[in-house]
Amino acid sequence: MGSISVAQAAQRLGVSVPRIHQRIADGSLVAERIGAQWVVDERSLLHVQERSKAGRPYSARSAWALIEVSEHDRDAVRPSGSAAVSRARKQLGRLLEMAVARPDGEESVKELAASLRSMFRNRAERRQLRAAPADLADLQADPRWSSLVDLGASGIASADVEGYLEESQVAGVVKDYLLVESDRDANVVLHVIPDAQNPFPNSRLRLAADLAEHRGPREEARAVELVHDLAMEWKDAAR
Known part of the structure; x- marks a missing residue:
């Protein structure tokens, strides 16, 4: 663009x-x-x-509840009497209903990707920064990450570093790697989360939200595909 x-x-x-x-x-x-x-x-x-x-986004707590529920058997997340879990299941169900029919065109993909960005944008503060290219390998290997976003595993080639970092660790990482805010040539994406927040590293729904925020056609298409696959699994489990 x-x-x-x-x-x-x-x-x-x-x-x-x-x-x-x-x-x-x-x-x-x-x-x-x-x-x-x-x-x-x-x-x-x-x-x-x-x-x-876009409509009103979920609160951080609700967004993470949906991500958690999506990673478990729908009847075995927590005791069935939990009002929070029941609410999260209903919200997740509404989202997945949108993805049961595989989007068949660019506009449909963009619409669902936009919904993902809107619904889940409060899960973390997203910061785009720039590091010296020579520091990227060391930054990626830094043990302070709560979770790294593996775009390669989703079929998206990227030399950038992206991950979830607890709030108390951000200042140290930014200082140690001389990271600077960058809108156009960012090669580092930080998703800042509260301390002790589980980032659910293996969550397809969270990865879909991560991909959708890149706004590229490949990333959006892959995000929609992940949600569609999840929707089909939940539909099969409901039978």
């Missing part, structure tokens, strides 16, 4: 040009000045469009 003019951005969002300049000033839209004009990063614009249309 590239950049578009302020006027084009205003047209897409259905707002005035001054409102786009306000969003640039407050940082909610990524833009750069070229000569006397501002140009808006198209990926950033899509992010704003999506958030304006």
Whole structure:
């Protein structure tokens, strides 16, 4: 994706040009000045469009409850009388119903991927950073990670480092590897979670949310495929 003019951005969002300049000033839209004009990063614009249309996301607690429930037999997660588990099962059921029929086109894939991003965005604070390429191997091997995201296992080739890190460990990792915030050339993605939060390393649903947040066509397609497979398993188990 590239950049578009302020006027084009205003047209897409259905707002005035001054409102786009306000969003640039407050940082909610990524833009750069070229000569006397501002140009808006198209990926950033899509992010704003999506958030304006998406429904209310789950709380962090609810998001992790859905991820936990998805990884267990539907009748053996916790005692059946647990109201929290019952609620999580219902929420998961509604999500999986959307994926039972395999999306058959680009727009369907994008719609389900957008739903994943919206529903699960509160599970962790997602930070994009830049490390020196020579440090990536050491960073990936650092024992402070709670869980690394293995994009290669999902069929997505990536030299980047991505993982879940407890909040108390973030400052030390950022300092030790001289990580800097980066929107466009990030090669490190941190998902910051509260201390002691289980990131469920083997969860397909969590991996689907991770992939959807990359917003690339391959990542979105793989995210939807993972949720579809999970939906079919739950449908079979219900028979």
